Amino acid sequence: MSVQEKTQVFNDCEMTDAILKISDVTRTYFMGDQEVNALRGVSLNIHKGEYVAIMGPSGSGKSTLMNTIGCLDVPTSGSYHLEGVAVNEMSEDQLAEIRNEKIGFVFQTFNLVPRVSVFQNVELPLIYKGVAKRKRREIVEKAIAAVGLEDRAGHKSNELSGGQRQRVAIARALVCEPSIILADEPTGNLDSKTGEEIMVLMNRLHEKGHTIILVTHEDEIAEHAQRIVRLRDGLIESDIVTATAS
Amino acid sequence: MKLYLDINESFKIALGAIVANKSRGALTALGIIIGIVAVITTMTAANGLKNTFRQTFASVGSDVIYVSKRPWVQMGPGFRFRNRKDISLAASDALQQKLLGRGIVNPSIGGNKNVKYQSKILENINISGTTEKQIIVSDMVPNTGRFLMPFDIEYKKSVAVIGSEIAEGLYENTDPIGKYIKIGRNKFLVIGVMEKQGTSFFGGPNFDRQIYIPITTFGKTLGHNGGRANVNIAIKAPSQESMADFEYEVIGEMRKIRGLKPAEDDDFSINKLDTLLDAYNNMMGAVVLVGLIITSISLFVGGVGVMNIMFVSVTERTKEIGIRKAIGAKKRSILLQFLFESSTICLFGGIVGLSIAALLTKVINDMLMPASLSPSIIISALVISIVVGVVSGFVPAYRGAKLDPIEALRYE
Numbered sequence: 001m002s003v004q005e006k007t008q009v010f011n012d013c014e015m016t017d018a019i020l021k022i023s024d025v026t027r028t029y030f031m032g033d034q035e036v037n038a039l040r041g042v043s044l045n046i047h048k049g050e051y052v053a054i055m056g057p058s059g060s061g062k063s064t065l066m067n068t069i070g071c072l073d074v075p076t077s078g079s080y081h082l083e084g085v086a087v088n089e090m091s092e093d094q095l096a097e098i099r100n101e102k103i104g105f106v107f108q109t110f111n112l113v114p115r116v117s118v119f120q121n122v123e124l125p126l127i128y129k130g131v132a133k134r135k136r137r138e139i140v141e142k143a144i145a146a147v148g149l150e151d152r153a154g155h156k157s158n159e160l161s162g163g164q165r166q167r168v169a170i171a172r173a174l175v176c177e178p179s180i181i182l183a184d185e186p187t188g189n190l191d192s193k194t195g196e197e198i199m200v201l202m203n204r205l206h207e208k209g210h211t212i213i214l215v216t217h218e219d220e221i222a223e224h225a226q227r228i229v230r231l232r233d234g235l236i237e238s239d240i241v242t243a244t245a246s
Numbered sequence: 247m248k249l250y251l252d253i254n255e256s257f258k259i260a261l262g263a264i265v266a267n268k269s270r271g272a273l274t275a276l277g278i279i280i281g282i283v284a285v286i287t288t289m290t291a292a293n294g295l296k297n298t299f300r301q302t303f304a305s306v307g308s309d310v311i312y313v314s315k316r317p318w319v320q321m322g323p324g325f326r327f328r329n330r331k332d333i334s335l336a337a338s339d340a341l342q343q344k345l346l347g348r349g350i351v352n353p354s355i356g357g358n359k360n361v362k363y364q365s366k367i368l369e370n371i372n373i374s375g376t377t378e379k380q381i382i383v384s385d386m387v388p389n390t391g392r393f394l395m396p397f398d399i400e401y402k403k404s405v406a407v408i409g410s411e412i413a414e415g416l417y418e419n420t421d422p423i424g425k426y427i428k429i430g431r432n433k434f435l436v437i438g439v440m441e442k443q444g445t446s447f448f449g450g451p452n453f454d455r456q457i458y459i460p461i462t463t464f465g466k467t468l469g470h471n472g473g474r475a476n477v478n479i480a481i482k483a484p485s486q487e488s489m490a491d492f493e494y495e496v497i498g499e500m501r502k503i504r505g506l507k508p509a510e511d512d513d514f515s516i517n518k519l520d521t522l523l524d525a526y527n528n529m530m531g532a533v534v535l536v537g538l539i540i541t542s543i544s545l546f547v548g549g550v551g552v553m554n555i556m557f558v559s560v561t562e563r564t565k566e567i568g569i570r571k572a573i574g575a576k577k578r579s580i581l582l583q584f585l586f587e588s589s590t591i592c593l594f595g596g597i598v599g600l601s602i603a604a605l606l607t608k609v610i611n612d613m614l615m616p617a618s619l620s621p622s623i624i625i626s627a628l629v630i631s632i633v634v635g636v637v638s639g640f641v642p643a644y645r646g647a648k649l650d651p652i653e654a655l656r657y658e
Contacts, residue, residue: 072572072651093576100574111569111655115266127255128574172573 018045019179019211020069025078026234027064038064039075040234046180046213051206053214053222056231063184065231066215070105070182071098083179100128104173108185110165112157112172118144119153122171129176143171147201163194170201174210181205184215199224252579260586263559264594274555275595278631281545282599283606286619286627288541290607292534294617299526301443301616302451308519310383311493313341313479313500317515319525330513332476335461337503341479344499349492350482352379353461355475357468361457362428363416371412372456373429375464375475383480386453391423391438394460398437402462406434410442411454427457430467434459493518545630548595549638556588556642567646568654581647588639589632596631600624 027039038061046052056062067073068080071087074095080087082102090098105111112121122143126136144153147167157165166186173181183202187195203224206212214225222228226243229236264271312318316327338353345351354376361371374380378394381387388407398405406427413422422436443453459467465475483492493516500514560567567580603619610617 067652070572072655093578096571096574096576099572105572107655111565111572113566113569115262124570125573128570128576128579176574 017047019048019083020044020046021079021081022068023079025065025068025075025080027061027068027073028076037234039068041078042231042234042236043078044229044236044239046211048179048211049206049209050227051212051214051225052227052229053216053225054229054231055215055217055219055222056237057217059233060231061234062215062217062231064234066182066184066213069180069213070103071095096128100125101176102179104176104178104181106166106169106173106181106183106186108188110157110162110169110189112165112168114157117154117156118149118160118168121157121168122175125172125176139175140171143175144168146174147171161194162190163197166190166194166198167201170198170205174205179211181210181212182215183212185217186214187216187218187221195221252582256579256582257586257590259583260590263563263587264590267559270555271591271594274552275591275598277548277551278545278592278595278634279548279599279602281541281548281634282596282627282631283602284541284544285538285630286600286603286623287606287610288534288537289623290603290617290619291610292530292537293620293623294610294615295530296526297617298615299530302453303519303522307383307385307482309483309485309489310519311481311483311489311496312517313481313496314515314517315476317521318517319521327515331504333479333514335475335477337500338477338479340503341481341496341499344503345481345496348484348487349496350379350382352377352383352480352482353477354380354480355461355464355468355477357464359430359467361412361416363422363425366416368412368415368455371429372451373464373467374456374458375461375468376458377461380458380480383482386440386443388438389441390421391436393438394458399460399462402466403460404432404434404463404466405437405460407438407440407458408436409440409452409454409456411452412457413439429457429459432467489518545634549592549634552588552591552635553638553642555591556584556639557645559587560584560642560646563646564649564654564657567649568651568657571649571651572655577647580649581643584643584646585636585639588643589635592631592635592638593628596628599631600627603627 022042022044025039025042026037029036029038040061042061042065044065054062054065064073068075071082071090072095074080074090075088078088082098085098087095087098099105113124119140122140123136126139131139141150141153144150147170149164149167149171152160152164157168160168170181181202186202187198190198199221202212202214212225214221216222223242227239227241230238230240313333315330315333320327335353338351342351354374356372356374358370359373360367360369362368376394377399378396381393387393389410391407393407394405397403406429408416408422408427412427416422416427417425422439425436426433427436428434440453440456440458461477468475481492481496483489497512497516501512504513506513567575570580600619607617607619
């Protein structure tokens with residue numbers, strides 16, 4: 001069976017209970033006069049509890065696909081359903097709500113809010129969600145404990161090491177109990193030892209049942225995932241299951 | 247609940263941002279401080295002028311009508327009034343008779359003279375020839391000694407009741423009563439000192455620098471024959487009658503006394519406190535309006551400064567806006583965050599400006615005139631500063647709120 005055929009089978013048989021359904025999505029931008037076709041018809045289904053790595057060289061449409069999955073961007077054509085909700089038809093504020101409740105972002109550059117404490121950073125998504133103060137405290141403390149930063153909760157983000165910052169970002173991604181954790185090169189700005197620690201943490205999250213989508217160009221990192229989707233020139237080049245879901 | 251959280255959080259973020267950039271916030275607020283100081287001080291000064299005006303004319307009394315040759319507030323060319331016939335003392339007596347004892351009629355003549363006691367001279371003092379009824383038509387009474395009595399008028403006595411400033415100026419710490427005062431070339435016996443009236447309106451009469459002498463003696467000192475001088479007639483209306491009816495009656499009687507034909511215009515003027523107040527309000531209203539417009543310009547410039555800094559603040563925090571949007575901030579949250587920042591800076595400026603204006607008002611109060619910060623001025627200052635904050639913060643905040651999250655996240 002060829003890779004293409006294998007993908008087809010995979011998508012067909014589990015179409016029904018996919019948490020994330022992308023069908024024939026295109027995304028076209030204009031850079032000045034030039035038309036850029038970043039995605040040229042991508043279809044992808046991801047199921048609950050999957051650990052997927054999206055790979056591809058620069059210019060492959062990897063970032064655009066990630067932005068689309070993360071509801072930061074809407075496709076030019078095609079449809080995107082997240083937990084059965086059509087994201088491609090949403091307004092900006094509705095997208096913000098979806099991002100808040102269903103997506104947990106982990107960025108390469110951590111993207112913590114400067115000047116405020118670890119606690120406040122982790123608390124932020126809950127504030128935007130409208131959770132009451134006492135409840136927030138409880139959730140935040142739990143999330144910080146889950147990433148092992150209990151003793152750093154009062155520190156400002158610029159007083160932390162890179163690895164600690166990424167842990168804060170992961171805690172922040174977890175507090176709203178998202179459908180998907182979307183990690184964009186989470187180890188890109190870390191040394192290999194710290195990077196490995198972060199990946200251990202990600203693996204642990206997967207074991208707890210979180211759906212994780214990992215965007216990376218490093219094979220070593222992608223190996224943690226159970227399924228690797230490779231993009232090239234705005235199309236899916238291959239979609240391989242490397243390990244069976246536990 | 248959600249909106250409350252949004253507001254609460256946005257406010258905290260805004261405070262954090264200001265605290266992180268203290269000196270920038272302070273410099274930005276400076277423009278608002280200057281604007282608020284200018285606007286508020288103009289307002290308190292205007293109030294001060296109004297208070298002074300009221301105090302000055304408090305003694306005029308609102309139930310008193312003055313019949314004079316000229317109006318107090320003169321509109322148009324003055325020759326019309328100059329050519330009028332003088333009002334004689336006889337006219338005043340006639341009016342008193344016609345009113346049949348209703349109302350109290352007091353004739354007076356005014357003029358300026360230098361006054362002297364021993365070697366001390368006060369120049370250009372207002373001398374008022376009047377009668378014992380002066381203290382009924384005005385609310386001023388002597389502090390020590392006595393006022394003019396009917397026999398002083400009847401026997402043309404050379405007696406004088408002096409204002410408090412004259413007593414201080416000529417007699418310093420000694421009691422002026424029983425001493426002589428030289429008005430022009432004539433000696434008068436001081437029989438009383440009037441109560442101090444206090445501050446006077448700029449250019450208005452200063453009742454503390456006034457001397458009252460019997461109207462019958464007035465001709466001697468100022469070179470007039472009492473019967474020929476131009477008399478002002480003050481008439482206190484009887485309390486049970488309406489002012490308008492009484493005024494109408496006085497006009498009618500005066501026309502008869504002056505022998506006017508029905509078609510002729512009045513050749514005298516009726517003056518009242520209301521006339522003065524109207525004229526004052528018209529004039530001051532315009533002056534204050536111009537003052538407020540000019541000072542508002544400085545507030546406007548302050549607002550432009552805030553807008554400028556808010557643009558910088560939004561640009562600086564583009565990345566932060568991106569992060570917040572990525573984790574679920576809606577446009578409203580970002581908008582509120584920056585609106586709170588600009589209005590907090592402005593409110594801070596407003597409070598500091600108000601404190602400075604309060605100090606300035608105190609200085610004005612101590613040195614110039616009775617001015618004070620009223621609660622309505624304080625509230626309007628705070629409201630104005632918040633409004634300036636919201637207005638000048640809106641465009642930058644809106645620009646921040648509608649940033650594309652992807653672009654904003656990519657911003658370094």
